[in-house]
Amino acid sequence: MAFLTGTLSPPVYARADERPACEQNGITVYRNFPGAAFDSCAFSKDGTVEFVIRPEDKEINPSPWYAFRVVSNASRRLPVVLNYGRIKHRYLPDVNYDGHTWQPLNDAQVISNPDETRVQFSVALHPAHATTVAAQPLLAGADYRAWIDSLDSATVSTKEIGRSPLNNPLWRLTTAPKTHTLLLIGRQHPPETTGAIAMLAFMERLFAQDELAREFRQQVGILAYPLLNPDGVELGYWRHNTGSQDLNRDWGPFTQIETRSVASDIDEYLGEHATTLIKSIDFHSTWYEVFYTQEDATADNFPALLGNWMTEFERAMKTWRPDFALNRKPSHNADRPTAKSYFFERYGVASTTLEIGDATPDAYTGRYAQLAAESFMRVWLEQSR
Ligand SMILES: [Zn+2]
Numbered sequence: 001m002a003f004l005t006g007t008l009s010p011p012v013y014a015r016a017d018e019r020p021a022c023e024q025n026g027i028t029v030y031r032n033f034p035g036a037a038f039d040s041c042a043f044s045k046d047g048t049v050e051f052v053i054r055p056e057d058k059e060i061n062p063s064p065w066y067a068f069r070v071v072s073n074a075s076r077r078l079p080v081v082l083n084y085g086r087i088k089h090r091y092l093p094d095v096n097y098d099g100h101t102w103q104p105l106n107d108a109q110v111i112s113n114p115d116e117t118r119v120q121f122s123v124a125l126h127p128a129h130a131t132t133v134a135a136q137p138l139l140a141g142a143d144y145r146a147w148i149d150s151l152d153s154a155t156v157s158t159k160e161i162g163r164s165p166l167n168n169p170l171w172r173l174t175t176a177p178k179t180h181t182l183l184l185i186g187r188q189h190p191p192e193t194t195g196a197i198a199m200l201a202f203m204e205r206l207f208a209q210d211e212l213a214r215e216f217r218q219q220v221g222i223l224a225y226p227l228l229n230p231d232g233v234e235l236g237y238w239r240h241n242t243g244s245q246d247l248n249r250d251w252g253p254f255t256q257i258e259t260r261s262v263a264s265d266i267d268e269y270l271g272e273h274a275t276t277l278i279k280s281i282d283f284h285s286t287w288y289e290v291f292y293t294q295e296d297a298t299a300d301n302f303p304a305l306l307g308n309w310m311t312e313f314e315r316a317m318k319t320w321r322p323d324f325a326l327n328r329k330p331s332h333n334a335d336r337p338t339a340k341s342y343f344f345e346r347y348g349v350a351s352t353t354l355e356i357g358d359a360t361p362d363a364y365t366g367r368y369a370q371l372a373a374e375s376f377m378r379v380w381l382e383q384s385r
Pocket residue numbers: 189192284285
């Protein structure tokens with residue numbers, strides 16, 4: 001998995017033209033990079049820098065994202081406070097000293113107040129490089145672009161199907177169209193980077209050149225929209241797009257450009273290639289790994305596929321991690337305009353929300369997603385024989 005090595009991401013150094021957000025005694029804090037976010041920052045007399053962390057809109061899912069960059073004229077440690085107001089701390093900081101590698105801080109390094117609305121930790125500063133701190137390792141539009149450019153263009157075609165309100169590209173990736181199509185979407189919610197990593201690893205497995213993936217792509221075309229909310233990602237939002245909407249509550253109303261563009265492109269693609277959807281998967285992150293699915297055998301198209309996939313995935317995971325137990329929650333909330341409900345009702349397919357834990361290590365996420373893709377391909381090929 002080329003992506004998971006992290007070497008494709010451009011270096012994240014401060015640029016000379018950035019305006020400081022706050023500074024004191026040769027230490028300067030910046031937020032002018034994709035994904036950067038905090039409301040304000042201020043130094044106290046003892047040299048601690050305190051960040052006020054606020055959501056983009058009121059009444060929002062508690063995913064308190066933050067990201068900032070610090071440049072220093074000398075080597076020293078910087079005490080940092082994150083002040084969340086009334087919201088609880090959620091994401092342990094990841095620190096990047098070299099522009100490539102993210103080092104997670106652990107629970108012992110991050111001191112919380114009793115109600116978890118304020119945390120304290122420290123980071124190292126060095127004059128030779130910037131120190132970047134983020135709620136999760138950054139995965140912004142440029143990183144997706146670099147990943148897309150690394151794909152084999154003989155296997156995967158990329159198309160810009162439209163632009164977001166802030167003029168960021170909405171990408172579509174496809175393999176050769178076939179009579180059957182697997183639909184994948186991701187990054188409706190900006191902070192959910194572990195789900196995004198799962199989606200990239202899942203796609204890399206589908207795009208591979210081994211016999212399993214080649215045989216699968218002979219029968220099933222892949223239709224993928226990896227970055228639904230590029231504006232929210234660039235701006236370091238907690239949940240919404242710039243229209244103050246949760247995009248995963250807009251599948252039906254379609255009041256937002258992002259969801260409307262993707263939904264109409266899916267319809268066009270399926271019509272143009274006279275192809276049938278077999279399944280949809282929407283990648284997210286939450287506190288732990290979980291599959292939100294429909295009940296078994298409730299889909300019109302290929303009703304056995306979902307249950308067979310879940311069984312085969314659990315079996316495959318157990319060969320790697322014998323104590324693995326599948327966490328699956330079947331439900332159907334017809335009144336909530338989520339992507340999951342929309343694809344189930346409109347196309348008659350089992351639609352799954354694949355969630356990865358916020359703190360799940362990339363190596364585990366990558367293998368989990370690979371095995372999810374492999375087991376899906378195997379189950380499909382078995383039932384089509
Ligand atoms: Zn989500």
